Amino acid sequence: VTRDPLDWLLPLLAIPSISADPARAGDVRAAAELLLELCRTGGLRNVRLLEAPGAHPSVYADWLDVPGRPTVLLYGHYDVQPVIDQSSWSSPAFTPVVRGEAVFGRGASDMKGPLISMLVALESMLAEGPLPVNVKVLLEGEEEIFSPRLRAILQRHRELLRCDMAVSADGSQPLAGTPRVMLGTRGLCDLELIVRGARTDTHSGQYGGAVPNPPQILAELVASMHDADGTVLVDGFYDAVRVPSAVERAQLAPSGWEPLAEAASLELDGFAGDPEWTPWERTTLRPTLELNAIHSGYAADRLMTAIPALAHARISCRLVPGQHPEHVLAAIAAHVRRVAPPLVQIECRPGFASTPAYRTTRQHPASRAVAQVLTELYGREPLDNVDGGTIAALTLIEDELGVETATLGFAGDDENAHGADEFHRVASLARGRAAYRLLLDRLAG
Amino acid sequence: VTRDPLDWLLPLLAIPSISADPARAGDVRAAAELLLELCRTGGLRNVRLLEAPGAHPSVYADWLDVPGRPTVLLYGHYDVQPVIDQSSWSSPAFTPVVRGEAVFGRGASDMKGPLISMLVALESMLAEGPLPVNVKVLLEGEEEIFSPRLRAILQRHRELLRCDMAVSADGSQPLAGTPRVMLGTRGLCDLELIVRGARTDTHSGQYGGAVPNPPQILAELVASMHDADGTVLVDGFYDAVRVPSAVERAQLAPSGWEPLAEAASLELDGFAGDPEWTPWERTTLRPTLELNAIHSGYAADRLMTAIPALAHARISCRLVPGQHPEHVLAAIAAHVRRVAPPLVQIECRPGFASTPAYRTTRQHPASRAVAQVLTELYGREPLDNVDGGTIAALTLIEDELGVETATLGFAGDDENAHGADEFHRVASLARGRAAYRLLLDRLAG
Numbered sequence: 001v002t003r004d005p006l007d008w009l010l011p012l013l014a015i016p017s018i019s020a021d022p023a024r025a026g027d028v029r030a031a032a033e034l035l036l037e038l039c040r041t042g043g044l045r046n047v048r049l050l051e052a053p054g055a056h057p058s059v060y061a062d063w064l065d066v067p068g069r070p071t072v073l074l075y076g077h078y079d080v081q082p083v084i085d086q087s088s089w090s091s092p093a094f095t096p097v098v099r100g101e102a103v104f105g106r107g108a109s110d111m112k113g114p115l116i117s118m119l120v121a122l123e124s125m126l127a128e129g130p131l132p133v134n135v136k137v138l139l140e141g142e143e144e145i146f147s148p149r150l151r152a153i154l155q156r157h158r159e160l161l162r163c164d165m166a167v168s169a170d171g172s173q174p175l176a177g178t179p180r181v182m183l184g185t186r187g188l189c190d191l192e193l194i195v196r197g198a199r200t201d202t203h204s205g206q207y208g209g210a211v212p213n214p215p216q217i218l219a220e221l222v223a224s225m226h227d228a229d230g231t232v233l234v235d236g237f238y239d240a241v242r243v244p245s246a247v248e249r250a251q252l253a254p255s256g257w258e259p260l261a262e263a264a265s266l267e268l269d270g271f272a273g274d275p276e277w278t279p280w281e282r283t284t285l286r287p288t289l290e291l292n293a294i295h296s297g298y299a300a301d302r303l304m305t306a307i308p309a310l311a312h313a314r315i316s317c318r319l320v321p322g323q324h325p326e327h328v329l330a331a332i333a334a335h336v337r338r339v340a341p342p343l344v345q346i347e348c349r350p351g352f353a354s355t356p357a358y359r360t361t362r363q364h365p366a367s368r369a370v371a372q373v374l375t376e377l378y379g380r381e382p383l384d385n386v387d388g389g390t391i392a393a394l395t396l397i398e399d400e401l402g403v404e405t406a407t408l409g410f411a412g413d414d415e416n417a418h419g420a421d422e423f424h425r426v427a428s429l430a431r432g433r434a435a436y437r438l439l440l441d442r443l444a445g
Numbered sequence: 446v447t448r449d450p451l452d453w454l455l456p457l458l459a460i461p462s463i464s465a466d467p468a469r470a471g472d473v474r475a476a477a478e479l480l481l482e483l484c485r486t487g488g489l490r491n492v493r494l495l496e497a498p499g500a501h502p503s504v505y506a507d508w509l510d511v512p513g514r515p516t517v518l519l520y521g522h523y524d525v526q527p528v529i530d531q532s533s534w535s536s537p538a539f540t541p542v543v544r545g546e547a548v549f550g551r552g553a554s555d556m557k558g559p560l561i562s563m564l565v566a567l568e569s570m571l572a573e574g575p576l577p578v579n580v581k582v583l584l585e586g587e588e589e590i591f592s593p594r595l596r597a598i599l600q601r602h603r604e605l606l607r608c609d610m611a612v613s614a615d616g617s618q619p620l621a622g623t624p625r626v627m628l629g630t631r632g633l634c635d636l637e638l639i640v641r642g643a644r645t646d647t648h649s650g651q652y653g654g655a656v657p658n659p660p661q662i663l664a665e666l667v668a669s670m671h672d673a674d675g676t677v678l679v680d681g682f683y684d685a686v687r688v689p690s691a692v693e694r695a696q697l698a699p700s701g702w703e704p705l706a707e708a709a710s711l712e713l714d715g716f717a718g719d720p721e722w723t724p725w726e727r728t729t730l731r732p733t734l735e736l737n738a739i740h741s742g743y744a745a746d747r748l749m750t751a752i753p754a755l756a757h758a759r760i761s762c763r764l765v766p767g768q769h770p771e772h773v774l775a776a777i778a779a780h781v782r783r784v785a786p787p788l789v790q791i792e793c794r795p796g797f798a799s800t801p802a803y804r805t806t807r808q809h810p811a812s813r814a815v816a817q818v819l820t821e822l823y824g825r826e827p828l829d830n831v832d833g834g835t836i837a838a839l840t841l842i843e844d845e846l847g848v849e850t851a852t853l854g855f856a857g858d859d860e861n862a863h864g865a866d867e868f869h870r871v872a873s874l875a876r877g878r879a880a881y882r883l884l885l886d887r888l889a890g
Contacts, residue, residue, distance in 0.1 A: 020747075084743075146748070186650065190748050198711035203863055204735050205631065205834025208763050209675070209727035210704075210716035215758075216667060216736040223668035226661065228786065230654070259655075266643035271655035272788055282654035290649050290752060291661040293742025298529075300738045300757035302465075303591070303635050303797040305835075307735060312745035313660075318653050341673065343717055352748040389650025390750075418648055 003123060005429040006103065008038050009116040012078070013096035013105035019056050019079035019145045028056045028141050031078050035059045035119075035139055042123030044137060050157050055149035056141030060160065063126065064134045071134040072366075072443055073166040074122075074436075075393055075405065076115035077143035080107035081418045088420040102415075102423040109415035113424035114169040115139065117410065117432025125437060132444035136163055140393060143170070146188060146353035147392035154400035165366040166397050167439065169432070171409030177256045179374040180385035181367055182407040184359040186284065187319035188390040189329050190292075190351030193218065193336065194312050197344050201306040212343045214311040215296035221346070222291055222313060224339050225332075230273045232289045235338075236331035242322035244285050251384050254280055283388040288318045289332070316351070318388060325354040358394040358405075359386075366406035369442035373408065373435050408435055448568060450874040451548065453483050454561040457523070458541035458550035464501050464524035464590045473501045473586050476523050480504045480564075480584055487568035489582060495602050500594035501586030505605065508571065509579045516579040517811075517888055518611040519567075519881075520838055520850060521560035522588035525552035526863045533865040547860075547868040554860035558869035559614045560584065562855065562877025570882060577889035581608055585838060588615070591633060591798035592837035599845035610811040611842050612884065614877070616854030622701045624819040625830035626812055627852040629804040631729065632764035633835040634774050635737075635796030638663065638781065639757050642789050646751040657788045659756040660741035666791070667736055667758060669784050670777075675718045677734045680783075681776035687767035689730050696829050699725055728833040733763045734777070761796070763833060770799040803839040803850075804831075811851035814887035818853065818880050853880055 017031035018024040032049055036059055039047045044061035051057050056079060064071065083093040083106055091097050096105035103113065118137075125131055138161065140150055154161060171182050195214040202211050225234055232238065244252070259279040263270050271279035277286055296311035298304040317328055333348040340346045360367055362384060374382040394405045410428040411417060462476035463469040477494055481504055484492045489506035496502050501524060509516065528538040528551055536542050541550035548558065563582075570576055583606065585595055599606060616627050640659040647656050670679055677683065689697070704724040708715050716724035722731055741756035743749040762773055778793040785791045805812055807829060819827040839850045855873040856862060 188650075188750065190750075192745055198713055200711070200864075202711065203834070204733070204737065204761060205633075205763060205832070207711075207728055208733040208735050208833065209731050210718050210724040211711065211713065212717040213675075213736055215739045216671065219664035219667040219736065219739065220671070222661060222664040226665070230658075266645070266647065266652075266656065268643055268656070268788055270788060272657040272786070273655050279655040283652055286654050288649070288653040290653050290750075291658055291664065291741075292649065292749060292751060293745045293753070294660045294664065294756070295740050295742075295745050297736075297738025297740075297759065300637055300740050300759045303759070303761065304737060305633065305635075305735075305761050306737060308738070311739070314742065314745045314748070316649060316748070316750050318650060341717070343713055343715060387650070388653065389648070419645075 003120055005116050005120045005433060006098065008120065009103065009113060010096045012112050012116065013107055014094055016094045017079050018082050019142050020082050025056065028079055032057045032059050032141055035078055038119055039137060042119055043126035044122065050153050052149045052152035052156060055153060058141060058153050059139035060137065062136040063131055065130055066134055069133045070164040070443055071136060073136045073138055073161060073163040074118055075138050075166055075168040075397065076111060076118060076170060077140040078112060078115060079141045079144050081144050085420065090421055098426065101427065102425050104421060104423045106422055108422050108424035109411045110417035111170050111409065111411065113429060114409040114411055114432055117429050118169045118436050121433045121436030124433065125440065132440050136161060143391065143393060146355060146390065147396060148352065150393055150396050151400060154396055158400060161401055163401060163403055166403050166405040167366055168394065168405050168407045169409045170391055171407035172411040172413055174256060175412055175414060178380055179378045179382040181362060181371050181374065181382045182385050182387055183362060183367065184386040185357060185391050185394060186388050187323065187325060187356040188316060188353040189319065189325035190314065190316035190353050191329055191332060192312060192314050192349040192351060193221065194347040194349065195344050197309050199309065201309050204305040204307050207307060211307050213307050214344060215308055217341055217344055218294065218296065218311040218313055221336060221339060225289055225335065229275065234289065234331050234335040237289065237328060240322040240324065240327065241287060241320055249281065252285065252386055254385065255383060284386050285320060287320045287323060290316055292316055318390065319357050321357045321359055324356060355390055355392040355395055360404040360406060364404050364406065366404065369439055370406045370408045372442050373438045376438060377431065377435060408439060410435065448565055450561050450565045450878060451543065453565065454548065454558060455541045457557050457561065458552055459539055461539045462524050462586065463527050464587050465527050470501065473524055477502045477504050477586055480523055483564055484582060487564055488571035489567065495598050497594045497597035497601060500598060503586060503598050504584035505582065507581040508576055510575055511579055514578045515609040515888055516581060518581045518583055518606060518608040519563055520583050520611055520613040520842065521556060521563060521615060522585040523557060523560060524586045524589050526589050530865065535866055543871065546872065547870050549866060549868045551867055553867050553869035554856045555862035556615050556854065556856065558874060559854040559856055559877055562874050563614045563881050566878045566881030569878065570885065577885050581606060588836065588838060591800060591835065592841060593797065595838055595841050596845060599841055603845060606846055608846060608848055611848050611850040612811055613836065613839065613850050613852045614854045615836055616852035617856040617858055619701060620857055620859060623825055624823045624827040626807060626816050626819065626827045627830050627832055628807060628812065629831040630802060630836050630839060631833050632768065632770060632801040633761060633798040634764065634770035635759065635761035635798050636774055636777060637757060637759050637794040637796060638666065639792040639794065640789050642754050644754065646754050649750040649752050652752060656752050658752050659789060660753055662786055662789055663739065663741065663756040663758055666781060666784060670734055670780065674720065679734065679776050679780040682734065682773060685767040685769065685772065686732060686765055694726065697730065697831055699830065700828060729831050730765060732765045732768055735761055737761055763835065764802050766802045766804055768801065770801060800835055800837040800840055805849040805851060809849050809851065811849065814884055815851045815853045817887050818883045821883060822876065822880060853884060855880065
C-alpha cells in the first residue's frame with residue numbers, strides 16, 4: 001500500500017507555523033513535533049529536535065545503516081510566511097483543502113508540500129528495504145525569517161550533522177518545458193533608516209521653512225542612492241561584485257521567460273532597470289538596493305499641516321557573489337553619513353538578514369545527480385539556473401558543515417508562494433516522491 | 446455685576462466641536478446652538494445659524510441700532526483641532542478645568558477663549574446702553590479645516606453680512622514685551638501624490654531589479670522638488686511671488702524672537718532653510734513646499750522583502766502674496782509630469798485647502814483702531830507683524846464682502862494651540878474683554 005502524501009501534508013498545513021510572529025512560537029513547535037512523529041512513522045531513527053537559544057527548533061532524523069556509502073543531508077523548512085490579509089484568500093489559510101488538482105493552504109508550495117514529498121519518498125523506500133545511501137534529515141523552523149539562529153544550531157550539532165553532501169527540497173520547476181538545476185541564490189542584507197528632527201511634530205504655519213523636514217530629508221537620502229536606471233550610487237556597493245562572463249550569462253539565460261509577458265502579468269508595460277542587463281539578469285545576477293517601506297506623518301489622504309518629527313524607511317539589498325552583507329551595510333552607512341544634512345539625527349540600524357549569495361556548480365556530485373533525476377523525469381536535459389531569492393541555509397551549511405547543497409524541489413512558479421491562495425499541485429507531490437527515490441539511487445553512485 | 450467669562454467658556458469647551466471629524470458633526474452643531482443662546486443672552490439680535498450644503502453652520506447675530514455709525518463684522522471660529530493623542534494630556538481634552546492661572550481644554554486658546562472675550566465685551570456694553578457702532582457677529586465652524594464652505598455661506602448671505610470693516614478675534618500676542626498688529630498670513634494649498642507600480646506587492650527576490658519601486662520613485666519625485674537649502678525647484682513656484690522690500694523686512698522683523706533659543710526649544714541646534722532670509726522670515730515671508738506625510742509598505746521596523754505596489758505622499762505649500770493656489774498646484778503637477786519615470790502611474794490629487802496669502806495695512810481704519818487699543822493696554826506702540834499660518838476667512842471676507850479684516854486676539858504663543866494640554870490664561874479673557882470694549886469705542890471714530 002502506498003501512502004497518500006496528503007495524509008501527512010494536510011495536518012501539517014493546518015498548523016500556523018509562522019516563524020515571524022512571536023505569538024505563533026507554540027504553533028511552530030507543534031509543527032516540529034508533528035514532523036518528529038512523521039519521521040518516526042516513516043522509519044527514520046535518532047529523531048529529535050535541535051535547539052539553540054531563542055531559536056525555533058530544527059527537526060533532525062537519520063538512517064545510517066550503509067557505512068561506506070555517502071551520507072546525504074536532506075534539508076527543508078517547515079515554517080511559513082505570515083498571512084497579511086486573510087480576506088484575499090478564497091478559504092482560511094490554515095484550513096487546508098484540496099480543490100481540483102491542488103491543495104490550498106499557507107505553506108503548501110513553500111514548502112510543506114515539497115518537504116512531505118521528500119519524507120514520503122524515504123518512508124516508501126524504508127518500507128521496501130535499506131536505503132542506497134545514509135541519510136540525515138534537517139528540517140528548519142526559521143527559513144522565512146532568514147535563519148537567524150541556524151548557524152548556532154549547526155555549530156552545536158556539527159558532529160551529528162556531518163555529511164558528504166546536501167540536497168535541499170526548497171526549489172521549484174517551470175510549469176512546462178525544460179527543467180532547471182538551481183545553482184545559486186542571491187544574498188540579502190537589510191537596515192532601517194531613521195531621521196529625527198525637532199523634539200515633536202511642529203506646525204507648518206509656525207515653523208515651515210525653518211524646521212528641518214525629516215520625511216523630506218529621508219526621501220532625499222533614499223533618492224541619492226540610485227540613478228535614473230536604478231543603478232546603485234552608494235560608493236563601494238559594486239566593488240566586490242564578481243561580474244558574470246558572457247558565457248555564464250548565455251548559460252544561465254532562461255528558456256520560456258518572456259519579459260513582456262511576465263511584465264504584463266503584473267500589469268506593467270515592461271521592466272525597469274539597467275539596460276545593459278536583461279530583465280531576468282537584473283532579478284538574478286545583479287544586486288539591488290530596494291526601498292521596502294517608508295513611513296512618516298499622518299494618513300496621506302488627510303490634511304494635517306504638521307512637519308513630522310520622525311521618518312522611517314526599510315531598505316534591503318539582494319546581493320550577488322563577491323558582495324559581503326557587512327561591507328554593503330557599512331557602505332550604505334558611510335553614504336548616509338556623507339550626504340546627511342545638518343540639524344537632524346540619522347540612524348542606520350542594521351536589520352535581520354545577513355546572507356551572502358550562494359553558488360554551487362553543475363559538476364558537484366549532488367547537482368549532477370539532481371540533473372540526472374530531472375533528465376529522467378522530464379525526458380530532457382535540464383538548464384542551469386540561479387534564483388533571485390535568498391535561502392540562508394545554503395550558505396550556513398557550507399560555512400559550518402563544509403558541504404555544498406544541490407536543490408531538488410517541485411514548487412510551481414505560479415503557486416502563490418508568500419501570497420494569497422497559496423497552493424501546491426497534488427501531481428507535484430507524487431513527482432517529488434518519485435524524484436527523491438531516484439535521487440538516492442543516483443547518489444549511491 | 447460683571448459676568449465671569451468662564452461661565453460661558455467652560456460649557457463651550459466641553460463640546461468636542463472637531464470640524465475635521467465627520468462623526469463630530471452633531472457636536473459642532475451643538476456648539477453653534479450654545480453660541481446662539483449666548484448671543485441672545487448677551488443682548489444681540491437676529492440670532493441665527495447660516496447654512497450651506499455640507500457645511501458646519503456659522504453663527505450670526507447683530508446689533509444695528511446706530512444708523513450712520515460704521516458697521517463692524519466681528520469674526521471668530523468655534524470649531525477646534527482634533528485630539529490626536531489624549532494620553533499626552535494631563536486631563537481629558539473636553540473636560541475643561543481651571544488650574545492655577547489658566548483654563549485647560551481643547552480650543553481654550555484656539556479660539557473659544559478669545560471668542561468668548563469678544564462676546565462678553567458686547568454683553569457688558571449692551572448691559573450699559575447702546576453700542577458705539579453697529580455690530581455683526583460671524584462665528585465660523587470650519588476654520589480648522591481651511592473653511593471649505595465659508596465662501597458659499599458668505600455668498601448666500603452677502604446682504605445680511607454687509608459691513609464697513611471686519612475684525613477677527615483669532616490672533617495672538619507675545620507673552621511679554623511689545624505687542625503686535627497682525628497684518629497678514631500665508632496661504633495654503635495641498636495635494637496627495639500617489640505612485641502605482643505592479644498590480645500587487647511583488648517579491649523582491651523574484652522581481653527586485655526589474656519591477657519599478659513606487660516608494661523609491663515617490664522619494665525621488667519629492668527629492669526633486671528641493672535643493673539642499675530647501676529652495677523649491679518646481680518651475681514657476683516662485684514666479685508670482687511679490688518679494689518684500691528691505692524696508693518691509695526691517696519693519697516686520699520681530700522683537701524678542703531669538704532663533705537659537707527658539708530652535709533650542711525644539712531641541713534643534715539651529716534652523717534650516719535659505720540663508721538669504723532670516724529664520725523668522727522663512728516662516729512668514731517665504732513660501733514653502735513641505736512633505737507632511739509619506740507612506741508605503743509594511744512597518745519599517747520589520748523585514749518584509751516586498752516591493753510595495755503603492756506609495757502615497759501628502760504635500761502642502763504655504764503661500765505668500767502674489768502666489769495663486771491653483772497656479773502652484775498646476776506647477777507641481779507639471780513638475781511631476783516632467784520628471785515622472787516610465788512604467789508607473791502617478792496621480793497628483795488636489796487637496797483640501799486653497800487659500801492665497803492675506804495682507805492688510807496698518808493704515809486701514811480697523812488696524813489703526815487695533816493699534817490704538819494695544820498701545821493703550823500695553824503702554825507702548827505695537828510692532829507690525831505677519832503670521833506664517835493660514836486663516837482662510839480673511840481672504841474669503843475680502844473676496845465676498847469687499848472689506849479688509851484686522852485682528853485682535855490674546856492667545857499666548859505658548860498656549861499649546863493644536864497640541865496637548867492646550868490652555869488659555871484667565872487674565873487674557875479679561876484683557877480680551879477690555880480690548881474689545883476699547884476697540885468699539887475707537888471704531889466709532
